[in-house]
Amino acid sequence: MAGVHGKCVNPPPSRLVFQTAHEGTKAERRTEQHMDPVTQKLQLEAQRIASRHGIPAFYTSFKPHMALARRLYYHHPLVATLKQWVKPRLQECLGHGLYHCRRVSIEGAALVFAEMESGPRDPRGMERLMVLALLAGLLHDICRSQDNHAERGAREAAKALRDYPLTADEIAGVCQAIRNHEAFIPPEPCSRPWCQLLSDCLYDADKFRWGPDTFTHTLWYMVHQKGLTLQELIENFPWGISGVVRIKETFRTNTGKHFGPQIIESGVSIGREIYHYLIKHYREGENDQRHADGH
Numbered sequence: 422m423a424g425v426h427g428k429c430v431n432p433p434p435s436r437l438v439f440q441t442a443h444e445g446t447k448a449e450r451r452t453e454q455h456m457d458p459v460t461q462k463l464q465l466e467a468q469r470i471a472s473r474h475g476i477p478a479f480y481t482s483f484k485p486h487m488a489l490a491r492r493l494y495y496h497h498p499l500v501a502t503l504k505q506w507v508k509p510r511l512q513e514c515l516g517h518g519l520y521h522c523r524r525v526s527i528e529g530a531a532l533v534f535a536e537m538e539s540g541p542r543d544p545r546g547m548e549r550l551m552v553l554a555l556l557a558g559l560l561h562d563i564c565r566s567q568d569n570h571a572e573r574g575a576r577e578a579a580k581a582l583r584d585y586p587l588t589a590d591e592i593a594g595v596c597q598a599i600r601n602h603e604a605f606i607p608p609e610p611c612s613r614p615w616c617q618l619l620s621d622c623l624y625d626a627d628k629f630r631w632g633p634d635t636f637t638h639t640l641w642y643m644v645h646q647k648g649l650t651l652q653e654l655i656e657n658f659p660w661g662i663s664g665v666v667r668i669k670e671t672f673r674t675n676t677g678k679h680f681g682p683q684i685i686e687s688g689v690s691i692g693r694e695i696y697h698y699l700i701k702h703y704r705e706g707e708n709d710q711r712h713a714d715g716h
């Protein structure tokens with residue numbers, strides 16, 4: 422749940438527990454930033470399940486690309502300055518905070534490298550575009566809690582980058598990429614090839630997050646924020662997985678089209694295992710409740 426100004430507010434009391442005498446106390450102890458213990462426990466279990474799955478081939482095939490992207494993310498002065506600006510504006514409680522944006526930034530920049538190395542080599546131009554991808558990744562969800570967040574985010578990004586040592590074209594390119602990043606909405610074509618590449622790389626890196634990250638990270642923040650019961654989570658799970666599957670067909674770069682579907686499939690198989698765990702957990706909880714009620 423989001424406040425009127427896009428700030429996360431305290432979610433409704435958690436119902437992701439069976440009715441017990443202590444439920445209220447647990448909900449009271451919870452703060453805006455901290456998940457309730459049951460959701461936290463389920464997230465840990467999901468991470469344990471995910472750790473048994475292999476690493477998708479994108480991360481093993483593009484190690485040098487990821488390493489350079491990471492180095493720029495942690496050491497480039499423009500990225501460091503923007504990070505300080507976005508930090509208080511990102512909303513971890515929606516599952517789209519700095520964790521999400523850091524991964525989108527780094528993988529978006531690695532995709533730029535992967536896509537550009539097969540074309541004419543211009544190392545300085547490539548590094549500059551990687552930095553723009555990092556900036557776009559940091560900024561793309563700054564309006565995540567608002568309607569039409571891609572368009573609003575693009576407008577806020579234009580204001581944020583006004584005083585940065587970037588050309589007007591570079592700022593327009595970053596903003597267009599942000600405008601185009603929403604799933605299942607046809608993107609506006611970009612006027613220049615480098616701008617199109619930036620836009621497509623941001624999109625693909627953001628959609629890579631629909632793989633394992635959905636089940637190890639984003640889902641639990643959303644469950645916590647919406648105050649879902651375990652039963653509601655189980656009921657919605659198959660529908661959620663079918664949405665994740667649909668993203669496989671939407672990747673835009675050649676690298677994304679090649680490696681993205683495997684990232685999504687990995688997420689889906691982790692998701693299915695978590696689903697079975699949740700059903701088992703729910704049944705055990707029901708049985709415990711029946712015993713407690715003396716049936």
Ligand SMILES: [Fe+2]
Binds near residue numbers: 561562565570602603
């Ligand atoms: Fe977004």
Ligand SMILES: [Fe+2]
Binds near residue numbers: 517521525561562627
């Ligand atoms: Fe995002």
